[in-house]
Amino acid sequence: MNENPPDPAPALAVSGASFSYGRGPALEDITFELRPGEAVALIGPNGSGKSTLLKGVLGLVPRVSGTVTVLGQSAAPAGSVGYVPQTEDIDPHFPITLEQVVMMGRYRSLGWLRLPSRRDRDAVAHALETVGLGPLAKSRFGQLSGGQQKRGLLARAVVSGPRLLLLDEPFNGLDQENRDALIGTIDRLKAGGLAVLVSTHDLELARAVCEEVLLLNGSQVAFGPRDEVLTLDNVQRTFQDVGVEMDEHTVVVPGHEGH
Amino acid sequence: MDLAGFLFDGFALPFMARALAVLAALSLVAGVVGVLVNLRGLEFISDGLTHAVFPGIAIGFVWSGQDGLFVGALIAALVASVALTLIARSKVPTDAAIAVVFTAMFSIGVVVVSREANYAGQLEQLLFGRLLTVGPAEVVQTIVICGVALLVVALTLKEQVFRAFDHTGFSAAGYRPLLLDLMLNGAIALVVVAATSAVGNLLVLAVLIVPGAVARLLTSRLWLLFPIAAVFSGVAAWLGLALGYAASVDLGIELSSGATVVLVLVAGYAVALLARILVDRLRGRTER
Numbered sequence: 001m002n003e004n005p006p007d008p009a010p011a012l013a014v015s016g017a018s019f020s021y022g023r024g025p026a027l028e029d030i031t032f033e034l035r036p037g038e039a040v041a042l043i044g045p046n047g048s049g050k051s052t053l054l055k056g057v058l059g060l061v062p063r064v065s066g067t068v069t070v071l072g073q074s075a076a077p078a079g080s081v082g083y084v085p086q087t088e089d090i091d092p093h094f095p096i097t098l099e100q101v102v103m104m105g106r107y108r109s110l111g112w113l114r115l116p117s118r119r120d121r122d123a124v125a126h127a128l129e130t131v132g133l134g135p136l137a138k139s140r141f142g143q144l145s146g147g148q149q150k151r152g153l154l155a156r157a158v159v160s161g162p163r164l165l166l167l168d169e170p171f172n173g174l175d176q177e178n179r180d181a182l183i184g185t186i187d188r189l190k191a192g193g194l195a196v197l198v199s200t201h202d203l204e205l206a207r208a209v210c211e212e213v214l215l216l217n218g219s220q221v222a223f224g225p226r227d228e229v230l231t232l233d234n235v236q237r238t239f240q241d242v243g244v245e246m247d248e249h250t251v252v253v254p255g256h257e258g259h
Numbered sequence: 260m261d262l263a264g265f266l267f268d269g270f271a272l273p274f275m276a277r278a279l280a281v282l283a284a285l286s287l288v289a290g291v292v293g294v295l296v297n298l299r300g301l302e303f304i305s306d307g308l309t310h311a312v313f314p315g316i317a318i319g320f321v322w323s324g325q326d327g328l329f330v331g332a333l334i335a336a337l338v339a340s341v342a343l344t345l346i347a348r349s350k351v352p353t354d355a356a357i358a359v360v361f362t363a364m365f366s367i368g369v370v371v372v373s374r375e376a377n378y379a380g381q382l383e384q385l386l387f388g389r390l391l392t393v394g395p396a397e398v399v400q401t402i403v404i405c406g407v408a409l410l411v412v413a414l415t416l417k418e419q420v421f422r423a424f425d426h427t428g429f430s431a432a433g434y435r436p437l438l439l440d441l442m443l444n445g446a447i448a449l450v451v452v453a454a455t456s457a458v459g460n461l462l463v464l465a466v467l468i469v470p471g472a473v474a475r476l477l478t479s480r481l482w483l484l485f486p487i488a489a490v491f492s493g494v495a496a497w498l499g500l501a502l503g504y505a506a507s508v509d510l511g512i513e514l515s516s517g518a519t520v521v522l523v524l525v526a527g528y529a530v531a532l533l534a535r536i537l538v539d540r541l542r543g544r545t546e547r
Contacts, residue, residue, distance in 0.1 A: 058431045076433075083431035094298065094424055095479040104421045108432045113414055140479060156428070166431075 009072065011036050011164045011195030012057065017066030019049075019056040025064065027052045028219040032212070036163065039186065039196035041206035041226070044216035045239050050199035051086070053216065054166045057197070058083060071163055079109050082157030084167040087149045092142035098152050099124050099137040105159035127159040128152075131185050147178025151185070158189060165189065167198040171205050183208045203230065266497070269504030277398050278390045281457045282496035282520065284405040285466060289454070290489030292412055292446050293471030298423040302468055303354060304343060305447050309463045310361035311339035312451045314368035316385055316460065321371055325456070329400050332455060336448030339364070344440045388459030388517035390500075401453045408449035411442050419443060420481065458517035465521040466492070469528050476531040491527060499523035 012034040019027045027049035034040045042050045055061040057068055059075060070076040082105070105127070106120045116124075128134045131151040136144065144152060150170050157165060167186075171179060186209045190196055200206065206213055206226060213229040215221035215238040222229045222238075269275045296305050312335045319331015339361075346356050372382050393401075412419060422429045422439050430436055447467065454463040474488035499520030506512040506519075 055427075055431075060427075060430050078433040081431075083428065085425060085427040085431065089427065090425055095475065095484060096420075096424060096481050100481055101424070104424070104428070105432070107417055107421055108434070112418065115417075153428070 008036055010034055010069070011071055012197065013067075013069040014053075014057070015067045015069075017056065017068055018064050019052050019061045020064045021052075021061060026061065027056065027216070030066070030214075030216075030220050032214050032220075032223045034164075034195045034197055034212075036193045036195050037190050038212065039190060039198060039210040040212045040214055041210035042197065042199040042214050042216055043201060043203075043206060043235075043238065044199075044221075045201070048216045048238070049218055050216060051168055054083070054168050054197065054199060057081075057166060076164075079160050080163050082160070082162035082165045084150065084153045084157045084165070084170055086168050086172070087146060087153065090141075090149070094142060096141050097137070098133065098139050098141050098144065098148075099128065101141050101152055102127055102155045102159055105156035109160050123159050124155075127155040130158065130188070131155045132181050145175075145178070147174040147182070150174065151178065151182060154182070154185060158194075163194060165194050165196045167196065169199055171200055171202045179204075206230070265505055266501055269501055269508070274391050274393075275500065275504060277393050277395065278457070278500055278516065279497065280398050281390070281393055281401045282500065283493055284402045285450070285454050285457060286470070286492035286496050287489045288405040288409040288446075289450050289466045290470045290474075290487075290492045291409060291416075291485050292443075292450050293467050293469075293492075294474055294484045294488050295412060295419050295423065295443055295471075296447065296467060297471035297475055298420065299443070301443075301447070304347065304357060304444070305451075305467050306464055307343060307357040307361040308336075308339055308444070308448050309451050309460055310365040311343070312336050312448060312455070313365045313385070313460050314371060315339075316452075316455055317368035317371040320381070320385065321375055325394070325397065328456060329397075329404070329452065332452040333404075333449075335364075336452050337445070340444035340448040341441065344437065344444050347440070348437065384459070385455070386459050386461045387515055388455070388457050388462065390457050390516040390520070393457060397456055401457065404449050404453040408446040408453070411446045411449075415439060415442055416485075458520060462517050462521045465524055469521075469524045470495075473528050473531045476528075476535045491531075492524070495524045495527050496520050 010033040015031050017030045018025045030053060032040060042053060044050055052061050056063055057070065057076070058081065067074070071080055102124045103116055103120065106116060106123060110116060110120060125134065125137070128137055131154050133148060133151055133155065136148065141149065141152060154167070154170070170182060174182065183205065186196060190209070196209070198205065198210065210226055212224060213226045214223045215229060215234055217238050217240060222234045270279055296302060312332055315331040315335020316328055319327035319329070322331065342360070343357065346360070369382065372378065372385065375381055418434060418439055422436055426436065450467060451463050454466050458466060470488035470492035473491050474484040477487055478484060499522070500516060502523065503514045503516045503519040506514050
């Protein structure tokens, strides 16, 4: 990481971008940059546009103005962006093993009509080692704990060697052990040059792995180095609630934590 | 009559052999497609498709008899699967839309058939099938249609499973779900077309849905689901046909062969469900 030039080309550059599902903008006027080996935390209340921004970067939510540049291109090159969705939508009874889920991350580079080769299986095993779930490879995905499922989806997101990683609320409902494991994994991936964009309302995560913070509430409240942006005033404006309290670990928002 | 006689004797007759050939082809493809229907939770949409294909079948049948049936059904299947894919993609609640559109389509089919001279008999054939009077040409048509449907899903099977598991992750990986949805709904519609002359439009749904549901009960290993569904469906079809034949020859009871096959399928489901519950009890866990 230290060999990098002081200001490498950004892995992700968003400038004046607004996104909309069709009926009015869902998220307005976003401008920030993310460099390789660094992480940006997206922080905001529920419905503030965190998931919309992640999906907008992926091209899944239409952009109505501004620009999004992923790895120097206007559309994310296939396989270069890893994405960890929220796990709430996943059917816990779906008959599939952890390693089969991780293998899905290889499908795109594998192409249609082709079956996984030895190389793909090795990549899956390596990704599972990276997130510390090697011994659970053959387990049913739905029987894993919430934290293990998220780490499994992280393995799927990195199994094809992306250069930009997007995580949607990866820390929701995790116990301390899975939280520590996830932070450790993200740190190692960053050290390998991966750029990370992670949505959360957990300041511990922001402090542990993110250099910069983007505060959102339907539009951009603030962006910049973590310690400059995470002021009580900014956080209160983001959550539009003067009942917000902050300590060094968490934002305490009545009615917002514990999802 | 001994067991081997029960299982094999009837199929020496050409019409029984043809019925078995049609059901074997249907079982194979309905098993594979049915597992995807189950994984995607598309049971209701499949029901809609069977209704939507009906006017095509009716119009084709009235127009030019048995040959027209396949042509009309294929056109209706194509239109219905595209319409359905688009309805399901829109953000309005889809169940009501599907129910309204497709019961309307079904009614159109009934109206078309009702203008024919031999109304009751023809409607019965279309609704409940005429498995034992399937001709050699229809056997070939059925096998070709099943082959196309099987090819469409088999070639995209790993992507279909990915899509079923995690829609957002699938889109995020750079796939276009619309293309896959069109292919799967098209394959379902083809199964409906192929199965209509054999088991009839009303019973198609059982052929599509029961084998996949049975496979889900019997295994949680992904790639075993497909062969289990296909083999279960084939065995049930065989037993159903043999049962209908034995009832007719030995007891003089004429059973509707399509409905007998469907009842054997459902009985198989009941047995699988019971077995699943027993195994879970023995293992002392509630996880399926």
